[in-house]
Amino acid sequence: MPQLPNSEKNEIPYQELLQRAAPNKTRLEDLKTEEMILNIGPQHPSTHGVLRLEVVTDGELIVEVIPHLGYLHRCFEKHAEALSYPQILPYTDRMDYLSSMNNNMAFAMGVEKMMGIDEQIPPRVEYIRVLVAELNRIASHMIALGTYGLDIGAFTPFLWTFRDREHIMNLLEWVSGSRMLYNYIWIGGLFYDLPVGFEERCREFVNYFRPKMDELNRLITHNEIFVKRTANVGTLPLDVAVNFACSGPVLRASGLKWDLRRVDGYSVYDELEFDIPIGKGEVGSVGDCWDRFKVRVDEVEESLKIIEQCLDKLQKKYKRSPDFDPRALCPPKARPKAQEYYVRAENPRGELGFYFIADGKSDRPFRCKSRGPSFCNLSVLPELSRGILIADLVAIIGSIDIVLGEVDR
Amino acid sequence: MKIDEIKSIIEEKFPNAIVQSELEVTQPYLELGREALHEICLFLKEDKRLHFDFLSCLSGVDYGEKEGQLGVVYHLYSLIHEHGLVLKCKISREPGAESLPSVSGIWKAADWHEREAFDMVGIRFEGHPDHRRILLPEDWEGHPLRKDYEEAEAYHGIKIKY
Numbered sequence: 001m002p003q004l005p006n007s008e009k010n011e012i013p014y015q016e017l018l019q020r021a022a023p024n025k026t027r028l029e030d031l032k033t034e035e036m037i038l039n040i041g042p043q044h045p046s047t048h049g050v051l052r053l054e055v056v057t058d059g060e061l062i063v064e065v066i067p068h069l070g071y072l073h074r075c076f077e078k079h080a081e082a083l084s085y086p087q088i089l090p091y092t093d094r095m096d097y098l099s100s101m102n103n104n105m106a107f108a109m110g111v112e113k114m115m116g117i118d119e120q121i122p123p124r125v126e127y128i129r130v131l132v133a134e135l136n137r138i139a140s141h142m143i144a145l146g147t148y149g150l151d152i153g154a155f156t157p158f159l160w161t162f163r164d165r166e167h168i169m170n171l172l173e174w175v176s177g178s179r180m181l182y183n184y185i186w187i188g189g190l191f192y193d194l195p196v197g198f199e200e201r202c203r204e205f206v207n208y209f210r211p212k213m214d215e216l217n218r219l220i221t222h223n224e225i226f227v228k229r230t231a232n233v234g235t236l237p238l239d240v241a242v243n244f245a246c247s248g249p250v251l252r253a254s255g256l257k258w259d260l261r262r263v264d265g266y267s268v269y270d271e272l273e274f275d276i277p278i279g280k281g282e283v284g285s286v287g288d289c290w291d292r293f294k295v296r297v298d299e300v301e302e303s304l305k306i307i308e309q310c311l312d313k314l315q316k317k318y319k320r321s322p323d324f325d326p327r328a329l330c331p332p333k334a335r336p337k338a339q340e341y342y343v344r345a346e347n348p349r350g351e352l353g354f355y356f357i358a359d360g361k362s363d364r365p366f367r368c369k370s371r372g373p374s375f376c377n378l379s380v381l382p383e384l385s386r387g388i389l390i391a392d393l394v395a396i397i398g399s400i401d402i403v404l405g406e407v408d409r
Numbered sequence: 410m411k412i413d414e415i416k417s418i419i420e421e422k423f424p425n426a427i428v429q430s431e432l433e434v435t436q437p438y439l440e441l442g443r444e445a446l447h448e449i450c451l452f453l454k455e456d457k458r459l460h461f462d463f464l465s466c467l468s469g470v471d472y473g474e475k476e477g478q479l480g481v482v483y484h485l486y487s488l489i490h491e492h493g494l495v496l497k498c499k500i501s502r503e504p505g506a507e508s509l510p511s512v513s514g515i516w517k518a519a520d521w522h523e524r525e526a527f528d529m530v531g532i533r534f535e536g537h538p539d540h541r542r543i544l545l546p547e548d549w550e551g552h553p554l555r556k557d558y559e560e561a562e563a564y565h566g567i568k569i570k571y
Contacts, residue, residue: 021548025539070543113435244517245463340438340482340495341435342436353466355482355484371484379520
């Protein structure tokens with residue numbers, strides 16, 4: 001039995017310490033004769049990170065799933081109370097690390113609103129923000145789609161989506177200097193203007209990428225094995241989704257046209273044209289795993305539309321000019337007046353919210369709570385997975401598309 | 410629906426429930442007493458005019474030793490009427506008094522949020538079906554988002570303080 005090196009009470013076995021720190025909720029004596037506890041994770045590829053699932057099974061059937069979180073808890077909220085607003089921005093990158101631009105944007109929008117400079121942000125800045133956020137949304141959905149194939153045994157789509165995602169990574173690296181954790185959208189502006197020639201390259205990418213989605217659809221979305229594996233599995237009724245405050249593609253797949261980009265029309269989204277795809281139950285019932293997958297596929301198309309419109313605006317109406325300074329409004333010291341503000345924005349996974357309390361006396365927030373979409377979407381998992389097969393559990397987790405960096409923060 | 414209309418609907422049904430309200434700020438809020446909290450929340454969800462079916466966020470807050478209060482802030486939204494509401498409920502910081510009725514029976518989304526508020530701020534929720542810590546280990550000492558939180562020297566022999 002391994003022992004912890006510096007433990008004061010070295011005589012306590014490691015297994016017992018583990019049981020104290022992360023005990024199972026189900027007690028062995030409460031189990032029925034035919035039931036047993038199966039532990040999945042925290043190191044398991046199908047949990048998409050460090051999620052531990054305590055599964056009570058009856059043969060192949062699942063009686064109860066109890067998620068155990070916190071393996072990736074990095075004290076975002078505690079750190080935020082000790083840092084000034086611009087310093088917190090890089091920490092938001094690390095929450096949902098697959099969509100850093102969207103996180104930056106939500107946080108920056110919130111602080112700008114509190115500072116009262118949200119109306120003065122130049123349109124070029126806003127369009128660049130939307131452009132990079134949508135690029136990041138595609139990249140994030142590509143991971144969701146690719147790894148979902150991987151979860152249920154299709155390897156090729158994963159390679160194809162990652163090949164295409166790489167082009168977005170290159171574009172965003174060119175913009176921000178970083179591949180994943182961009183810290184590009186700043187409070188009051190941007191880190192830099194777009195590099196010269198970016199618009200043209202981005203348009204090239206859009207033209208390259210559009211046919212790839214048809215390929216992906218032919219490869220996996222309408223593939224018979226894939227449909228058999230996902231249709232009518234993990235059906236999430238709309239009322240349950242709303243009750244659990246699911247948002248993003250999970251809520252839309254259950255049939256509700258609900259997208260904060262349209263509802264709130266923040267930034268310049270109200271000037272852009274795009275549709276909101278919802279689950280229709282084409283091959284199964286509304287709100288099943290296939291619908292959640294399809295909604296993401298359709299959203300990629302919509303994001304491409306948005307990107308093209310942004311590029312049009314950036315090349316014609318709000319052109320690059322030598323005296324454009326994207327940092328002109330960035331406050332040297334962000335000190336909002338005493339107030340409370342809850343900002344929300346549409347992340348690739350749903351509603352990302354930040355609740356700030358500013359006391360007006362310091363540069364640091366008094367309280368900064370973040371509401372991660374993955375956190376709320378994951379909470380519906382026990383409800384979805386009662387009485388299903390273990391193999392379907394993997395399909396359901398993948399279709400919810402969680403990022404543990406945001407669940408645990 | 411405007412915030413003053415929502416307020417008057419609540420006041421009509423529960424005359425003395427709103428302790429304090431701030432309507433002139435960016436995001437207006439209503440502060441409720443803890444006694445009627447559960448009833449009002451149920452009313453907010455069930456009433457056809459209000460229909461707050463979506464609990465966006467639930468945050469536990471420690472207002473500091475000077476104020477001597479803890480609080481929970483509820484951000485509600487109605488998907489049908491597209492209006493929002495911020496509710497607050499403050500309780501004493503005295504040990505033993507820091508408890509509130511759970512709303513997880515009304516909005517299931519509150520389940521994990523309340524567990525997080527308990528984990529981080531140390532607010533207990535009466536009637537919660539699964540009252541455990543959520544992000545920190547089960548045997549962690551203290552609640553880190555308390556303003557007077559002091560971390561322990563070590564956790565199972567692992568150094569915490571730096």
